[in-house]
Structures are given as C-alpha cells and as structure tokens.
Amino acid sequence: MSATIIDGKKLAAATRAEIAAGVAALKAEKGVTPGLAVILVGDNPASVSYVTAKEKASREAGMHSVEIRLPADATEDEVLARVRALNDDPAIHGILVQLPLPKGISEKKVIYAIAPEKDVDGFTPVNVGKMLIGDDCFLPCTPHGIVKLIETAGMDVSGKHAVVIGRSNIVGKPVAALLARKGPSANATVTLCHTGTPDIAAYTRTADVVVVAAGRPNTLTGDMIKPGAVVIDVGVNRVPDATKPRGYRLCGDADFASCAAVASAITPVPGGVGPMTITMLLWNTLQAARNSSCAQVGM
C-alpha cells in the first residue's frame, strides 16, 4: 500500500474540540445552549446507529440534545406535527429528520416542513438554493465534511479534475456543487457520474480526486484510478461476515486494498467520512444557535 490514510476520526476530534469551545463560549456570553433535535421514525439498524452517534456527539460537545423516536407505523401527519413543534421550540436550534423515512411518509413534505433557519442538514430548498448560488447557508454535512477531508489530505482542488460517483441529494449532487464553487477549497472541474454513465472508469482514470458515493461495494477499484489520485469513500455497506461478533463488517464503495495501492491518499471505512458528517452537523447546530442569539434568523 502506498496511499496515506486520511484520518477522519482525528480531524473530527480536533474540529469537535473547537465546536465544544464555541458551545461553552456561547453559553457563557449569551446564556444560549445549542439544542439539536433528531427525529427517527422506525428502527432501520443503520439509522438507529447513526442517530445514537449523533446524539452522543452533541451531548459530548455540551449541546442540549433531544431524540424523538417514532414507531415505523407513525403517520406522516404525526411526523409533520413533531417537526412543526420543534420549529416553534426556542430551546431547539437544529432539527434533523433521519432518512430514509418509512414508505408512506413523504420525505419531501417532511423536509420542506423544517424551518430553514433550523435546517442543520442543509436539505431544505432554501438552503440547497443558497448553497448553489454561493450564499451563506447551512452546508449539507457529508459534502462539507468531504471538502474538509480533501483539505486535510493536502490537496488544493482548484483547477483539478474531481469525479463524483453518485447523484443523491444527500451527497453526490451537493458535493459536486461545492467542489465546483468559486473560492477556496473548491474551483475544481467536476464530472458527476451515475448509474446512467456508460463507462465510469473512463472518467475516474482522468480524475485527481474521486468521491465515491454509489452505495455499492467495489464501485471503484484500483485499475479505475490515476496514480496519485485522492479517493474519498462515502459508502457504508454491511457485508455478512461470520467471523465478526455482529455477523457483518463494514466496507466502503471503493475496494480499499487495490485503490490504496494506486492512490496518494484515501479515506478508510469506518473512520473516514462518517465521523466528519456528524462533526459538520454539530458545526451547523452551533452556527444556528449563534444566529438565533444574534436574532439573525434566515441567515
């Protein structure tokens, strides 16, 4: 293996220490404790573990943390009522509804119901639109974390070719937009590949940075990348493994061994993108609380 491992845990720990200091300062100076509410509907195992991690991280940062768990058969109206109550709750500055939602509940309706000034996921149309036009907003957490990880790898993406694999609203589309923005840690030439792209390797072989967010193991292999490329692996896939106590192991969307042999730097799974996603959520929640304390809602 020749690639440097981009340590998401270490970067997350350093950033969370800064956030915790910001939380303490806001409490001391303005008497405001940042409050984060997370709504989980149903018991999807991956979602349960994400929500548990988010709740723990927000408490550790000194935030007021509220977790609302609703049964899988909760109605759309119940979820919408919870969101609206949190919109009106002055102790809550950030609201996150864990996706995916069970069938029968419209993710669009639920996301649209979140007040944009509390939308710490950066998923509402107001925040997505502001991100696209380069206005101040809550940046979506995984894409924002990815930008920080690329910086940590020592790569200036300006003028470089970045290939993103996957066009989800949570990762693929926003990370492509962020990397293409004018400004620092951006200004890349971006290609967005997806399931309709006939020959993804033809693009990844010319890429200086590959962000793979396809939700499928082995989407990216070493023969698909240029020597020295930076690989950011967003995938979190559970692969059955009888030798593990839980009966599965986690793997990303990139084949780690073959990519690490060719890349200059690569994020591991776990310990790469995941910890930064949660960190940027805390970052946005602190910012939301600061905004509320300055009565600058709407940003």
Ligand code: GUN
């Ligand atoms: N499901 C997978 N990733 C995310 C995320 O970043 N935010 C929310 N709300 N749901 C998710």
